[in-house]
Amino acid sequence: MSMLQLSIDPNQPTPLVEQIVQAVRHQVDDRILRPGMRLPPIRKLAQTQQVSRFTVVEAYDRLVALGYLHSKRGSGFYIAPQRAATIRKPDPVITEQAVDVAWLMRQALDDSPDILKASAGWLPQEWLDQDGLRRHLRSLGRRADARVTGYGTPAGYLPLRQQLQIRLAEFGIGAPPEQIMLTHGATQALDIASRHLIKPGDTVFVDDPGYFNFFGNLRLLGAKLVGVPRGLDGPDADALESLLETHKPKVFFTHSVLHNPTCADLSAATAFRVLQLAAKYDFLVIEDDTYADMHPGTVTRLANLDQLDRVIYVGSFSKTLSNSLRVGFLAARPDLIAQFTDVKTLTAVSTSEFTEQLVYQMLTDGHYRKYVERLHGRLDEHRDVTLRMTERVGLQVFHEPKCGLFLWARAPHIEDSAPLASRAAESRIMLAPGKVFRPQMQASPWIRLNVTFGKEPRLERFLDEALAKA
Helix, strand or coil, X not given: CCCCCCCCCCCCCXXXXXXXXXXXXXXXXXXXXXXXXXXXXXXXXHHHHCXXXXXXXXXXXXXXXCCCEEEECCCEEEECCCCCCCCCCCCCCCHHHHHCHHHHHHHHHCCCCCCECCXXXXXXXXXXXXXXXXXXXXXXXXXXXXXXXXXXXXXXXXXXXXXXXXXXXXXXXXXXXXXXXXXXXXXXXXXXXHHHHCCCCCEEEEEECCCHHHHHHHHHCCCEEEEEEEECCEECHHHHHHHHCCCCXXXXXXXXXXXXXXXXXXXXXXXXXXXXXXXXXXXXXXXXXXXXXXXXXXXXXXXXXHCCCCEEEEEECCCCCCCCCCCEEEECCHHHHHHHHHHHHHHHCCCCHHHHHHHHHXXXXXXXXXXXXXXXXXXXXXXXXXXXXXXXXXXXXXXXXXXXXXXXXXXXXXXCCHHHHHHHHHCCECCEEHHHHCCXXXXXXXXXXEHHHCCCHHHHHHHHHHHHHC
């Protein structure tokens, strides 16, 4: 028999099953319980700990799945042989790759605690409303109408699409549920639109600078990327018209609100010019509004002026609610949305109706609005701190945004920030240099900073020392 030491406390917030699992795992890891030892029978452990047999069964089953136990029919549960522990070494820093898009994405998604993700494109996990998510998950799990096993419908959960109709109306965008399709985050929305609209060799216009990860996706489709210079008021309309005299794009991909990476907004005058040129030169516009809920005010959107004639509108809740939920959407005119839904069905079948129900519940009970209001205040505080930090280390900012997640900054005496990003990588700091935000990876002096990291002394120390030596 084993030497299992177990003390279950029903008054703890940790579920009873989890208490048993944690106790066994810790005693195996500490080599108190050795391979081959037999655990108490289910009935006996349930009696001694005064818990139900079902609790012990679930705990043992989980321990089997985790590789800590194995069962012998008619004999019981035994400690399984443990594989030798492996200590993960940090990935070697290859400084030449520190300006490569795929490398940056791997660094951004790496969960190593020693990497300071000073250029990440999302909020830190500790900023997200994890308690609220857990509470709503428990509530949804108790509902009889929660769809936890079946496929969702091709267009996505109808009540959420109806709620999105209301939210888009607040932006002045008229979109009935039939013109809205739910997706696995904004990334899938952009991918579906691209798959349908773009063929190898097609020319597409993109912001320069713009969303670097999406540039890689477009290249995989064989598209020819042409950058439209981005200014404080949005795309340079004169440059756009000049480019249109040479190129015939299928699509122009752009941000209007809290542009990534500059965090600037589109002006009404520029928006009108872009839409006039779209009509004159016959191309579609895909408006990525991923960071919409980080802007508390009223701003110009192309979809508001165009009403989904030539504009395809993309949104998401991944940046504010949870990176794991991956709930986004497309809004477009009826013929396009029908075609996009076919692409979604062929490539992904459907999206998770359970997560869509969860988002719907958080939107409709008032929780989400209160959370976003708190988020605005917290971002404002950190943005002010980050602006002061950039001034101390000698960085100039493209502009001082009043909201949003990013600062676009440069050192006056540096023409290419890629070497700075390489040195940051050696110090386990992820900085995104300006060149990765350019469609042809042209040299750039700019870097994107995530304001949530502006209080990190490690970042300020590195920038102060590195820029002094540059």
